[in-house]
Amino acid sequence: MQNQRDEAADDSPADLPCLEKLDSPTGSPPTASLSSLMELENCVSNLSLAHEIVVNRDFCFKPQSPPTDSLEGRVTDIVHRAFWDCLQEELSSRPPNYDHAVVLLQEVKTMLQSLLLPAHVRLRSQMDEVLDMELIQQEVNHGALDLHRLAGYVINTMASLCAPVRDPEVRALRELKDPVELLRGIFRVLGLMKTDMVNFTIQSLRPHLLQQAVQYERAKFQQILDKQPASLDNTAAWLQAAASEEASAVRARSDSSGPDSPVHLSATAVLNRAYMCLLHWDPRDQKYPETALMDRARLDALGQQLQMLILEASVLLLTNAQCGGAVFSLRGFVGKLRQSVAALLEGSHTREADLKGALLGLGETVLQQVTDALSGQGGGAEALPRESLDLLKGQISELWKHNNPVRTLIGERVQVFLQAMLQGGPGKRSPEPPAPLRLVSAELAELGTAFGRIVHFNRTVFGPFYAPILRKLLFPPGDAETAEDSR
Structure with a gap:
């Protein structure tokens, strides 16, 4: 052998x-x-x-x-x-x-x-x-x-x-x-x-x-x-929700479009948005698209990694904004800070209370590392004002909120980056990440590559099943033949 x-x-x-x-609904006879x-x-x-x-x-x-x-x-x-x-x-x-x-x-x-x-x-x-x-x-x-x-x-x-x-x-x-x-x-x-x-x-x-x-x-x-003809019901609902989100995003980018104005959507853009939604799926929602169920464990794991990267990039952005290049330019500081962020936040994002406590402790750790880094430079570096340190600690502790402006900004930048990777397709060079994401660019590119492989294979296999659903969602009767191929 x-x-x-x-x-x-x-x-x-x-x-x-x-x-x-495979079981029938409660009270229903087997079919x-x-x-x-x-x-x-x-x-x-x-x-x-x-x-x-x-x-x-x-x-x-x-x-x-x-x-x-x-x-x-x-x-x-x-x-x-x-x-x-x-x-x-x-x-x-x-x-x-x-x-x-x-x-x-x-x-x-x-x-x-x-x-x-x-x-x-x-x-x-x-x-x-x-x-x-x-x-x-x-x-x-x-x-x-x-x-x-x-x-x-x-x-x-x-x-x-x-x-x-x-x-x-x-x-x-x-x-x-x-x-x-x-x-x-x-x-x-x-x-x-x-x-x-x-x-x-x-x-x-x-x-x-x-x-x-x-x-x-x-x-x-x-x-x-x-x-089981109903095996695409959740998939249709998933694509419909993505189409609604894409329509709202198109209207928001267009100053001339009103809330009820008709918009022309790309089937590819809708499908890419639908895939992005899988990275932020509510675990309590059981209506997961049937066509992606076999990859759910992988997509959930990527979604958790993504949330960690967003939090990590947010902490780095806030620390850089308050401390400036005086600290970030010090040799080894960024690497040590990232290790602390990853260690303290690991697993905490699954529960809001855990995340809140982890970020509070992380704020203390960041302040200590900043103070130690500056004191290690002797008289050549000035200590940061106490007001700046307290402000940084407060900003880090507020990242547990989903509507936090810094966390929202980083999340939007990440979404744009991943969508650009999906549009580029497999085998293409990864796009350059925006400035707030430079420090986590390697991890983000690796995550995007893994996500892109799953999406590409899923789109190739299930494209013929998505196409009629997307035609029905995006094109009025009689214009279905103009629908672009979703594969």
């Missing part, structure tokens, strides 16, 4: 999202047969899995085991312990009872065979010869079974098939003398090797999946839509 990634990324999603709840619901669920599952493999470069399966402190974990531990204790009693009896051991050897053989590749013809033949279950049963009947000899062959075979990351665990099996512990260890490591094989297969097939991903996902979603 070829080598594969030794370790999977820690940010791989633990659970794949579902596109649609589909059980078989059709199961077929729909399988379709959703396949679509989610294929999408995850394609868009998540670090996607992999991990061995699943229930938490040890959970009811499931305790029950599992009791059942497993009882099984291995029973096997211990059977092998310790005189004469030994090998009934369950033979069954385990058959399972070991089956697991080893599942790890073989088509080219392993000689190894497969050798395995059939050594682990010949009829011969093993005859040895049991005549009291001639050598369990350690068979286990030794199994371990040697595992060593030849496993990925390098499993070498230490396979070597540890050779140190086990107790037959029960030996069999138990073999099953544990074989389970890990099967997971490795699945992940190796996924990585091998991934280039081929990438070539077919758009057509596959589009066809699968069409199957879902055929079975």
Whole structure:
């Protein structure tokens, strides 16, 4: 078996999202047969899995085991312990009872065979010869079974098939003398090797999946839509809200347009605004667009990163405005300040009360760092007036408000920057960020690139589903043929 990634990324999603709840509304009779619901669920599952493999470069399966402190974990531990204790009693009896051991050897053989590749013809033949279950049963009947000899062959075979990351665990099996512990260890490591094989297969097939991903996902979603025609209701509402926001923004930029004046909207501009809304989605709102559900975890994570960058840029802007170049020009000051901001604000943006307290503490930290930086310059730098320091602390503590003018300004600049990246498309050079964002430009560009990849793939897959919705929203009847393609 070829080598594969030794370790999977820690940010791989633990659970794949579902596109649609399959239960009917409360009080409503079921509208589909059980078989059709199961077929729909399988379709959703396949679509989610294929999408995850394609868009998540670090996607992999991990061995699943229930938490040890959970009811499931305790029950599992009791059942497993009882099984291995029973096997211990059977092998310790005189004469030994090998009934369950033979069954385990058959399972070991089956697991080893599942790890073989088509080219392993000689190894497969050798395995059939050594682990010949009829011969093993005859040895049991005549009291001639050598369990350690068979286990030794199994371990040697595992060593030849496993990925390098499993070498230490396979070597540890050779140190086990107790037959029960030996069999138990073999099953544990074989389970890990099967997971490795699945992940190796996924990585091998991934280039081929990438070539077919758009057509596959589009066809699968069409199957879902055929079975559940309401599967685009939330998507239509999402695009309609974005169209209304875009119309208001166009009127605000035009002095001559009244509140009821007709405006001509670009389908691309509406769709880009709709994607931007996903970065600021209210987690309590359950009407998430169906076409973006598979990327919701990624988009939510990007949205949280974005809020952190906005707060960080706001603090840096306020500190620079009050302290001026005298402090920001000092070597290492900006880097140290950014580390403090990131550390103190991490996770606080999810709750307003937490953010308020974090910003209050951050104000104290910023003042201390400014004072220390100036005092470290000796007599060459003048201390800032107490009024300026108190004003800076107050301004930082007020950033918890969503309508704070500095936070609003930074948020608007960030939105313009990300929209410019979306308009540029994938593979194009990132636009130059405005002055207030220069200090976080690298992180913002990285976030924008990740966001752009998600948007580009989503637009490519679901463009044919968005087009008729956008035509209906943006063009009166009879003019639909003039609608621009949203893809």
